[in-house]
Amino acid sequence: MNLNGKNAIITGGSRGIGKEIALILAKNGADIVINYSNNAKKATEVVDMIKDMGRNAYAIKADISKMDEAKKLIKEAYEKFEKIDILVNNAGITRDNLIMRMKEEEWDDVIEVNLKGTFNVSKSIIRKMMKQKSGSIINISSVVGITGNPGQCNYAASKAGIIGFTKSLSKEIGKKNIRVNAIAPGFIQTEMTDNLNEDIKEEYLKNISLGKFGSALDVANAVLFLSSDLSQYITGQTIVVDGGLSV
Numbered sequence: 001m002n003l004n005g006k007n008a009i010i011t012g013g014s015r016g017i018g019k020e021i022a023l024i025l026a027k028n029g030a031d032i033v034i035n036y037s038n039n040a041k042k043a044t045e046v047v048d049m050i051k052d053m054g055r056n057a058y059a060i061k062a063d064i065s066k067m068d069e070a071k072k073l074i075k076e077a078y079e080k081f082e083k084i085d086i087l088v089n090n091a092g093i094t095r096d097n098l099i100m101r102m103k104e105e106e107w108d109d110v111i112e113v114n115l116k117g118t119f120n121v122s123k124s125i126i127r128k129m130m131k132q133k134s135g136s137i138i139n140i141s142s143v144v145g146i147t148g149n150p151g152q153c154n155y156a157a158s159k160a161g162i163i164g165f166t167k168s169l170s171k172e173i174g175k176k177n178i179r180v181n182a183i184a185p186g187f188i189q190t191e192m193t194d195n196l197n198e199d200i201k202e203e204y205l206k207n208i209s210l211g212k213f214g215s216a217l218d219v220a221n222a223v224l225f226l227s228s229d230l231s232q233y234i235t236g237q238t239i240v241v242d243g244g245l246s247v
């Protein structure tokens with residue numbers, strides 16, 4: 001797919017799914033801003049991998065759950081690039097617990113990073129994209145936001161919220177030629193899922209039609225499609241990438 005001349009920001013691009021998204025967009029011709037919150041070393045490694053492909057890349061530290069840092073991220077990204085064509089709201093966290101045991105801060109942290117972070121970064125870029133009269137915003141949700149999951153009331157609420165946000169924003173800015181879509185991954189092998197115990201993983205596997213866990217690349221390929229002109233008539237949608245888990 002041809003993304004030559006396009007520039008992208010990927011929040012949480014230092015590891016896992018975000019890293020794979022950054023690499024595949026760069027491989028297809030885009031220049032990239034990687035956002036991260038803590039792990040500067042990993043973010044720099046991704047930047048170096050992209051530069052080795054002959055593309056431009058920068059790492060920008062920002063905690064997207066804070067509006068002032070989200071604004072700074074977008075300001076700095078526009079200092080690097082004249083325009084941003086693709087925004088991938090990927091950064092996310094889990095703080096799993098049954099509601100009986102869930103602490104208020106576990107609820108707040110997950111809502112603030114996953115849902116408010118998506119709002120903060122989208123709001124900060126929207127005027128610029130409207131002026132450009134083009135753009136593709138891709139929000140990383142989760143099948144859990146569609147099906148629910150015990151122990152993940154906070155996470156499921158944040159990811160269901162992202163789907164509602166995606167639909168609403170797509171209706172607000174469609175006429176400005178900005179598309180907004182979500183991707184709902186199922187069980188994807190990253191650091192986020194590495195920590196789950198083997199019994200839980202076995203249980204998931206039984207319910208995945210394709211009989212295997214997904215890779216970060218499976219999600220990144222869907223992002224690539226939504227970033228490209230091949231999806232130019234698709235907006236407000238959620239693409240499920242879960243090997244059949246939610247069927």
Ligand code: NAP
Nearest residue numbers: 012014016017036037038039063064091092142188190192
């Ligand atoms: P991961 O490996 O834990 O990576 C999380 C990324 O988000 C890191 O780059 C991290 O940066 C960044 N991040 C965390 N909090 C941040 C903040 N406040 N501000 C900016 N960046 C922040 O996670 P993943 O598995 O790749 O997940 C990526 C997305 O996919 C998440 O939204 C997740 O909910 C979603 N998802 C994952 C799965 C799965 O099975 N893995 C399934 C469905 C949906 P640092 O490196 O600096 O910490």
